[in-house]
Structures are given as structure tokens and as C-alpha cells.
Amino acid sequence: MIVGFDGVPIVRGGGRPDEIVAGEVRPSLAREARRLWGVENNIYQFGHRGYVAVDGGARDCPYSYMKDLVTKESSEMAEEARTKVIEATSMEWELMPQHVELYHREIVSAADADGMGVRASSVLWEKIGVGGAVLPHYHNVAEIIHITVGQVRLLCNGEWRTYRAGDTFHVPAGVVHSVVNDDTVPTEQISIFLPVEENMPANRFFETVQVPVPVDRPLAKGAK
Numbered sequence: 001m002i003v004g005f006d007g008v009p010i011v012r013g014g015g016r017p018d019e020i021v022a023g024e025v026r027p028s029l030a031r032e033a034r035r036l037w038g039v040e041n042n043i044y045q046f047g048h049r050g051y052v053a054v055d056g057g058a059r060d061c062p063y064s065y066m067k068d069l070v071t072k073e074s075s076e077m078a079e080e081a082r083t084k085v086i087e088a089t090s091m092e093w094e095l096m097p098q099h100v101e102l103y104h105r106e107i108v109s110a111a112d113a114d115g116m117g118v119r120a121s122s123v124l125w126e127k128i129g130v131g132g133a134v135l136p137h138y139h140n141v142a143e144i145i146h147i148t149v150g151q152v153r154l155l156c157n158g159e160w161r162t163y164r165a166g167d168t169f170h171v172p173a174g175v176v177h178s179v180v181n182d183d184t185v186p187t188e189q190i191s192i193f194l195p196v197e198e199n200m201p202a203n204r205f206f207e208t209v210q211v212p213v214p215v216d217r218p219l220a221k222g223a224k
């Protein structure tokens, strides 16, 4: 069956297998109807009825959805931002061959950062095998390294020092650094790479708004 722009079937098949039916579809008719039809145009009706359904009439439409249709700024109309989850089980460790026994999983890519409207080059979950190392290097982005598992040696301002899980390093762009496994098990760290830009506006702490959505687990006594 072929149906025209107005929902009326143009031609129907006879129910026979492999039957070929033919009909003329004219997109220009749909464009013309979209432009000229009123009563049959549902989108037009939706807005128009909202406009006149006020006692005594209204010069300006009193309903916000009219503006929302245009601006799409209503939370219901706007494209909904969603939390993205990357499960560890879906990720593979990738060897970084320019170092020694260094593996990484990229948990935030530059494209991910773009999608969230933030400036970030990459966030890596890194694993350094026993005897492995992130060899001395520098780069054109700043790096924040947070050790999550094990003990490491860090090349820090020209000296080697020992650090362990929980410690955090702030490495400016252009500064040589290196992290070496100093443990009997693989060490792990989160490395956040942030672009450095001239004329950066001053950073500031963020604002948080709590919303009254119940959590689905009992909370500790005294918690709200």
C-alpha cells in the first residue's frame, strides 16, 4: 500500500505474494499543504487553539508552550542531558608501548568532554605492571595524577620520591615527570589531562542544587 501525504491510500495491493504496485507520490503536495492548510495542520492547530482558548481572547499567547515550541528552552522540550556510564567490564587495557608495562583505559575522551561542554583532553585509568614505568616525559597539557593502588616512585621536580595510594600529583604543562611501579603488585592511577590556555578566566568552585528524589537504599542514621 502506498499512502499519500494526507493519509489517504493512493494504491493498495491485492494481497498476492511478490505483487508489485505502483503509485505517484508528489512531495510538493505535502509542502504545499504544510504551508497553506490550517484545519488539517495539527502543529498549527496545537498552537492556534492555545492562542484563542482564553475568555475574551488574548493578544499574546498566554501559554508558555507556544514560546517553547519556538525556543525549545523548556526542560520538557529541550534535548535531555543524560548520565553516561562506562562499565569497567566493557573496557580493555591498552598497552602504551612507548613506556614500560603501562596500560590504560580512557574513561573520558576529548569527544566526551566536548559532549559535556567542558575543556579536557583526556582522563585515563592507568595500570603500571610490576617493573613497569611511565618513562620521563612532558606534554603541552597539565596533568593531575591520583594514585589509587600501590606504591610508586615519582620523578618530582628533579628528584625521585616514594608515594602511595591516595596521593595526588599536580604536574603543570611542560614539566618533566615519571611514575615507576615501586610495588610487588601492579599499581593504578587516574590521570586527568587538562588543556592550558592563555587568558583563561579564573576558575571557581561549583554550585550544587539538591532535589527531593528519594534514594533507593536506607541511609545512615541522621542523614537527610
Ligand SMILES: [Fe+2]
Residues within 6 Å of the ligand: 137, 138, 139, 143, 177
Ligand atoms: Fe604525563
